[in-house]
Amino acid sequence: MAVLTPEMRQTLxxxxxxxxxxxxxxxxxxxxxxKRYFNIxxxxxxxxxxxxxxxxxxxxxxxxxxxxxxxxxxxxxxREKSC
Amino acid sequence: xxxxxxxxxxxxxxxxxxxxxxCFSDVVLRSDGYDAGVIHTATFPxxxxxxITRDEEILHLSFIQQFNVEQRLLIGWKVRTRSYMYSLExxxxxxxxxxxxxxxxxxxxxxxxxxxxxxxxxxxxxxxEVREIHxxxxxxxxxxxxLILIDDFRVDIRRQDARLLLAENLVKFxxxxxx
Numbered sequence: 001m002a003v004l005t006p007e008m009r010q011t012l013x014x015x016x017x018x019x020x021x022x023x024x025x026x027x028x029x030x031x032x033x034x035k036r037y038f039n040i041x042x043x044x045x046x047x048x049x050x051x052x053x054x055x056x057x058x059x060x061x062x063x064x065x066x067x068x069x070x071x072x073x074x075x076x077x078x079r080e081k082s083c
Numbered sequence: 084x085x086x087x088x089x090x091x092x093x094x095x096x097x098x099x100x101x102x103x104x105x106c107f108s109d110v111v112l113r114s115d116g117y118d119a120g121v122i123h124t125a126t127f128p129x130x131x132x133x134x135i136t137r138d139e140e141i142l143h144l145s146f147i148q149q150f151n152v153e154q155r156l157l158i159g160w161k162v163r164t165r166s167y168m169y170s171l172e173x174x175x176x177x178x179x180x181x182x183x184x185x186x187x188x189x190x191x192x193x194x195x196x197x198x199x200x201x202x203x204x205x206x207x208x209x210x211x212e213v214r215e216i217h218x219x220x221x222x223x224x225x226x227x228x229x230l231i232l233i234d235d236f237r238v239d240i241r242r243q244d245a246r247l248l249l250a251e252n253l254v255k256f257x258x259x260x261x262x
Contacts (some may be wrong), residue, residue, distance in 0.1 A: 013110070019160075020113065020115055020117065021115040025128065029128060029130065032129070033130040036130045036131070037176075058214065058215060059216040061178065061183070061200045064168070064185055065145065065147075065170065065181075068124070068149065068185065069147070071122055071149065072115045072124040072126060075121055076115050077118075078115060
């Protein structure tokens with residue numbers, strides 16, 4: 001079996017502390033994800049989510065997949081406002 | 084894995100996840116911050132990353148974890164996972180299966196326990212009832228999901244030591260998890 005050597009560990013990509021999602025990057029990802037799973041924009045998804053439009057069990061899993069990104073929209077914009 | 088400060092603890096949390104992801108992809112995980120007192124999200128900068136099976140089928144992996152960092156008496160700062168979603172999709176974007184845990188109950192989310200979805204990408208003849216069931220599971224580590232991709236879906240690995248690395252990181256996860 002292959003052994004994980006120190007050299008191999010050092011070549012692994014590592015998340016860089018400075019590389020965090022900006023508000024624009026977070027919204028772009030949210031928008032692309034809403035389009036991927038529902039063919040609607042991020043803004044349309046937010047409006048429908050707030051209106052409780054995704055309670056149908058057949059779409060709930062996909063809707064949760066998009067909705068999981070909503071806190072990131074809020075945290076990145078709050079971070080920018082505090083700077 | 085505890086750290087000396089919030090950012091240190093978050094780095095120690097993300098590093099093994101990034102290692103495990105490197106078994107399939109060179110995409111770098113990104114967080115939305117490194118601060119205490121906030122629920123953060125770690126995910127890819129794109130909705131999914133492409134995987135290739137040994138039969139040359141293209142599949143898509145999706146990964147999201149939410150977490151916060153807390154100060155613990157005597158041990159320092161430690162990350163606590165607040166939710167996760169790992170899913171595998173066909174090339175036509177239909178989900179095959181997914182492990183979810185998103186315990187914040189809302190009208191749109193009545194299921195607060197960790198669960199498995201079996202979805203339409205798993206087969207055209209899967210009954211609607213099965214597609215709608217939230218199959219209750221234990222807490223699932225990303226490494227356990229990754230081993231299913233390698234062993235059952237025959238996803239191509241990018242490193243020869245993938246199984247060893249995933250096994251090591253799974254032990255690390257089990258050592259430090261709080262539930």
